[in-house]
Amino acid sequence: MSFRSRVCPLDLAEFEPSRGTFRDAVGLPPSVYFSEDFYRFEADAIFGQEWLCVGRVESLVEVGDFIARSCGGEQIIVTRISDTEIQAMSAVCQHRGLCVTADLERGEKDLFGAPVHISGNARNFRCPYHHWVYGLDGQLIGASEMSETPGFDMSSVTLPKIATETWQGFVFVNLSPCPRPLAPSLTKLDAVLENHALEDLVSVDPITIPDVPFNWKIMIENFMEMYHNSRLHSGIHDWAPSSGAWYSEYEQGDGGMYGLNKTLEPGGGFNPTHQALFPLLPNTTDEERQQVVFALIPPSLLIGVQSDSAFWFTVDPTGPKTHNLSMAYLFPEETTSLPLFDKLLETAIQGVSYFNAQDMPTNVGVQQGMESRFAPRGNYSWQEAVIPQFNSWLVDRYERQVPDPGSDTGAGD
Secondary structure, eight states: OOOOOSOOSSOGGGGGGGSSOTTTOBOOOGGGGTOHHHHHHHIIIIITTSOEEEEEGGGOOSTTEEEEEEETTEEEEEEEEETTEEEEEEOBOTTTOOBTTEEOOOOGGGTTSOOEEOOEEOSSEEOTTTOOEEOTTSBEEEOTTOTTSTTOOGGGOBOOEEEEEEETTEEEEEOSSSOOOSGGGGHHHHHHHGGGOGGGEEEEEEEEEEEESSOHHHHHHHHHOOTTTTTTTTTTSTTSOGGGEEEOOOOTTOSOEEEEEEOSSSSBOSSTTSBOOSOOOTTOOTTGGGEEEEEEETTTEEEEEOSSOEEEEEEEEEETTEEEEEEEEEEETTGGGSTTHHHHHHHHHHHHHHHHHHHHHHHHHHHHHHTSTTOOOOBOOGGGTHHHHHHHHHHHHHHHHSOOTTSSOOTTO
């Protein structure tokens, strides 16, 4: 995402039919799923302006714990700098530009691959190139052999700060210099998730799959809509059929959207038994134990909540037709201490693999279809009512990004 643009390669009027409800909206223009020019525009309009999930607070327990990752085309560090404060900042060394968290060790066959960025715990951050050293707060505290450079003032050099916020145990960053707060826009989701207490759960088995070969929006659409549950997933999703789908109303200003999938019996789960494998989440009601919550905090965080656990995904575009996909389970900490936890987790992962074996090839096929000269802008079923909501959220931000023709602001500013 190193090339950004405020010039939308499509006429904004082309997006208007995609905004609304399932009754009147149609799909987005197909080129938004593969156009390099649109990818550059969207990089700034969406990922350069919105709150992006980078992980969970349980990864940042001790002072010095840090998350290093790519986010919105930038390499960032999120660090616990004190018992009470988490801070986000650019990982780009302010000397020559190498990321201070870069791991440069690699085999001969991968000499030209991009550096890997390692998370962990540190007392400070030392750039591997010339060994400039930054404190946990990003302040430069060491730069050898710079005393002969006139005007060099080490105290004036810091890693650029990035806005950060936590919500329900998730850590977000925003690359915009003056972002609106996230939490006030998520009060509807707070009410739905209150009894599930996601902030008290811990992540288990996190993985990242690099360069998944389809546009990030296809992943979100597939995760959130329930129309395909009883079709593509017939047999393995029967315990939570498409007929049990329900979606919340979306209003402009909402920071998230969600749907509920009613299950045939209480205590269902995404595993080969279709039943909860672990103790049910405490404090949830009988009604909550007979439904699955699918939630989206666009553009990057997807959350699923079932009767005994939760799971989350993040998407981070790496190109117009690729994205990094991260995922993990969430459990109460006491559940992870059960004697059979690891064995049961293997069964749960096996269940998810059945869905992935159907969803991922389907998403790759949708990507291919969107590049066809015959690509559709199809109508929606009520069981995928969340997609036009997502479209509306996107189009609002596309419009916000494009300068008013009467203003002095030019493209590329």
